[in-house]
Amino acid sequence: MMRRHLIVPSVVLASVFASASCLGQTAAYAPIECAKASAPAEKTICGNYALGQDESRLATLYGLLTSLVAMGQRGDVMDAQQHWIASRNACGTDVQCLAQSYKARIGDLTKQFDALAKRGPF
Template sequence: MRWIALAMMAIAVASLSAPADAADYAPLDCDKAKSPAERTICGDYDLGQSEARMATLFTITTSLVAMGQRGDIQDDQRKWLLSRDACGKNLGCLQESYARRIKELENVMAGIASRGPY
């Protein structure tokens, strides 16, 4: 029940105040995919779903944390994008990369939830 309330609150907050550079991390525009990794993600349904989940978690977490932590999350995202792109066309590498990043962002959300009540 607590997660439902947190998710609803997060969606409301995210829709009101997304970070200024959130567009850099929004789900891929497959019409503009350039790198081998981006083209591979766009061509694989499961990776596309992982991209959407990661982008949603990124937007929500950066809208719910203080400015210092937001900067850290954004820096980590930039580093992650470089490591993700280094996977190229390797599906296994891309899947693992997304799994790690999603887990990191879920841990941030769990930290926020642990400071309730909501």
């Protein structure tokens, strides 16, 4: 009887760790590492608190969304993210342009999240 109580928590912990490792594999986007920032847009984002917060929010939304959608849709989300990165980087050091870029992409990801939630149940 004592063994049974130990097995269940072990199985739960193993599934949590397996899920966490899968989440890392699905997303092809990570927040900017400011110590390694090289593009003008990245340096500007790292030097601006509000843009840094936008970057963090976007990375979180993106990671969650890509872990929840089906494989085909995940590819579409990842492709759109790569296009957005190119567009964001085209802003260079223009803070207003970067803020608008983040606002639009966060809005897009939020709409996709809302659509996913409406389709539920999970």
